[in-house]
Amino acid sequence: MKLLGIGSRINHSEYGKGVITNVTSQHYWVTFIENGLETIDLDSEFEVIEAADGDVDTVSFFDVESSLVNILKKWSDASEIVPIADKYKGGKLILEPGDTSLKSYELPIDTFFHKITMVRDRLRVMEQRINASELDEQGKIDLQQYITRIYGSLTSFNILFKSKSHHFVGQKGS
Numbered sequence: 001m002k003l004l005g006i007g008s009r010i011n012h013s014e015y016g017k018g019v020i021t022n023v024t025s026q027h028y029w030v031t032f033i034e035n036g037l038e039t040i041d042l043d044s045e046f047e048v049i050e051a052a053d054g055d056v057d058t059v060s061f062f063d064v065e066s067s068l069v070n071i072l073k074k075w076s077d078a079s080e081i082v083p084i085a086d087k088y089k090g091g092k093l094i095l096e097p098g099d100t101s102l103k104s105y106e107l108p109i110d111t112f113f114h115k116i117t118m119v120r121d122r123l124r125v126m127e128q129r130i131n132a133s134e135l136d137e138q139g140k141i142d143l144q145q146y147i148t149r150i151y152g153s154l155t156s157f158n159i160l161f162k163s164k165s166h167h168f169v170g171q172k173g174s
Contacts, residue, residue, distance in 0.1 A: 003042065004028065007052035013045065020052070083162040084113045109160070116157050120168065123147055145171075 004010070008020045010030065018032035027039040040046070091109040130143045152170020161167055 002051075004048065005052035009049040011047040011049055012040065015040075017049070082117045082166050084110060084160055085162045088113070088160055113160050116154070116160065117166075119154070120166075123150060 003023060004020055006020055006023060009017065010020065011017050012030070012032070015030070015032040015035045015038055018030040018035075018038075020028050021031050021037070022029035027041060028044075029037060029039050031037050088109050093107045093109050093112050095105040095107075097104065127144065127147055130140055130147075133140070135143070148171050151168045154168040155170055158164075158167040
């Protein structure tokens with residue numbers, strides 16, 4: 001199967017006549033006269049009206065960007081933006097000492113939340129560095145279990161996260 005280049009014109013049995021406007025590793029993006037933009041599989045059945053010359057780069061910008069984001073998440077110290085739960089936006093954390101002669105301490109909850117997410121991100125980086133280290137397998141397993149217990153100790157702070165996908169997760173019950 002020869003890949004068609006951007007600008008190729010086709011006639012599809014379901015969508016009609018159209019022009020290929022993008023090519024990814026799995027799909028053609030085709031702008032059809034009557035049906036607008038559709039993605040169709042590379043191996044779809046259609047008639048080629050006119051094939052555009054030129055090499056086809058089968059990796060789209062989206063594919064490259066997605067790969068780069070995944071690599072950066074895995075190997076960098078950069079942290080993702082993690083939203084705080086709406087109900088805590090603009091709130092404050094108040095620490096009241098048991099001794100009433102002492103002054104209470106107030107901290108913007110956004111500042112506290114930022115520090116919690118930084119701890120989580122640094123634990124993730126530590127995990128990655130342990131996995132990439134030259135430690136023996138048992139040493140890696142022991143350190144991973146220790147980090148898992150740390151995550152478990154931090155689960156109390158999960159109420160601050162807007163999305164459950166950002167929650168701390170400790171060891172699952174057996």
